[in-house]
Amino acid sequence: MIRTVVCRVHPRLSRPLSSSARRPSELLPSSQSPIVSKLNFFNSVTPDGQKIPTYRILDGTGRLIDGAVLPDIDKSFALKLYENMQLLPTMDNILYNVQRQGKISFYMTAYGEEATIIGSAAALENDDEVLGQYREMGVLLWRGFGINNVMAQCFGNEEDTSGKGRQMPVHLGSSEYHFHTISSPLATQIPQAAGVGYALRRDPLRRGRSVAACFFGEGAASEGDFHAGLLLASTIPSPTVFIARNNGFAISTPSNEQFYGDGIASRGPGYGIDTVRVDGNDVLAVLATVREARQRSLDQGRAVLVEAMTYRVGHHSTSDDSFAYRARSEVEDRKRIDNPLVRFRLFLEAQGWWDEAAEEELKNRLRAEVMTHFKRAESLKRCELSELFSDVYGGEEPWNLKEQREELAILLRKYGNSWEPWRNEMAKFKNNGQDLLKEN
Incomplete structure (x- = not known):
């Protein structure tokens, strides 16, 4: 026997589904991304597809650019900034030559990056935990570490408090000054900084008061540790300020051969962290940027990324000859056109805070101090x-x-x-x- 089954369709279901019925939710699960019907590829973190802008206060002649606002500084603070900026090339000149004479085994200069290093150091609190790469000696000097301690570490003598002569030169460290000892492997400090930031957040005495500040070059951002560190600091989260010194070269590899995207700053939004790009040759812009980055990191309890755009005027290290892969004229042009020391000195002169006599006195005094500490360090024996x-x-x-x-x-x-x-x-x-x- 054949049975016929008759199905009755509810009248409401026999009509075409309305737009609202087809889309009970305008968002996908676990996402805040709106639904669209138009296919659209994108390759920019800015709405208009333009490059990420760079924050600046002073132009190349030391004048304020249109609309710029000076950070909160006075004469004495400004002069301290400049003296510390001048101290770096003074020490670099002497210690670079000392290495060439065979008196120390290795050295790395900070030529061209003085504004990025000193501006960041001045923006941080002295008990913020710093994890550097190997050009951040200026942070320790700003905090009072002293020229003698730098010399002792480079010579590895009996006064070396960083590692008792067991570390390579410029691999500095100081628990007293909250500066974690430098290690040679590239980018290892980045995930470590996220862990330090997390520890600070868990410490009742330092929660909401201290951050971890992590310095690295744009070449280190190509390491897996960079991504692990930013992911950890953004999701755990931890108050960590990541400061990328984009100086144009990862040893001999120019930045345009390291990545195709818009620098290091374009990666920050992918981890959901506030990001900014700053002119790393403008010490006042760096100061204002890192101050704000630090405050945001404390307020949000999570990472902030700062990309400082600068240029490595010196060789990568004493083991490198940069003129093998870039023209000498390129370096000389950068020294002449956008020297961070000249830019800030012109600003000081415009304020009536500096003149040629003060410049000569400062350079002579710094050189005499550095030479005195060098000669003393050279005369001391190694540790037991x-x-x-x-x-x-x-x-x-x-x-x-x-x-x-x-x-x-x-x-x-x-x-x-x-x-x-x-x-x-x-x-x-x-x-x-x-x-x-x-x-x-």
Whole structure:
């Protein structure tokens, strides 16, 4: 038997679905993105498709640009900024030449980036935790670390508080001045900074008061650690100010060969963090920018990204000859056209705060101070040889270090006095290395 089944359709369902019925929600789950019917690709973080703008206060002649507002500074503060900016090339000139003479093993200059470094240092509080890359010596000098401590670290002598002579030159550190010790591997400090920021947020004594400030170059932003750090600091979240020094080169690779997008700033919105681009050769613009970035980071409890646009006038390090990959005329043009020191000096002169006599006195005084500390550091011996094994790990010394200590002591007893190269080397250490022999 064949049965016929008749289905009755409700009258309301027999009509075409209305637009509102087809779209019960204008947003997709877990998204604030509106629904559109027009296909549209985009490749810009700005609404009009233009490049991200760069914030500036002073033009190349030290004058305020139209609409610019000076940050809150007075004469004494402005002169402190300038003195610290001048101190960097003074030290760089001497220590670069010292390395060329073979008296230290390595050095990195900050030529061309003085405004970015000192402007950022001045905008931070002295107890904000700083995680640098290797051009941020100026942050420590601003905080009072002192020329003598820099020299001691570069020579690795007995007064080296950064690492007791066990670190490469300019790999500075100071718990007293809240400056985490520099490490050579690229970008490792970026996720570490996010963790430091998170620790600050969890500390009742520092919550809402301190940030972690992380410096790195645009080349480091190509490392995976960059993305891990920004993701962590934006989602956990943690009060961390990321300061990218876009100086145009990752050693020998120019920025236009490092990435196709609009610099480093274009990546910030992808992690949901406030982002700004600033003229890194304008110390007042950097000061105002990092001040605001720091306050936003505290208020929101999450990361802020600052991209400082500057130019690396010097070689990447003493291991590099930049004229092998860029024209000397290009560097000289940048020194002449947009020198951060000249720009700020012209501003000071326009305020009536500076003149040629003051300029000459400052340069002579700084050079004399640096030379005095250099000569003293050069004359001191290295730390005691036994310090090679101390402060490596917390708690009890592990078995492998004990074995290494004992093995070195055996070798020193065997060859230390009879073989001239070892005898000469031991004489460079405090107590001539005998402290290690006494312990073993």
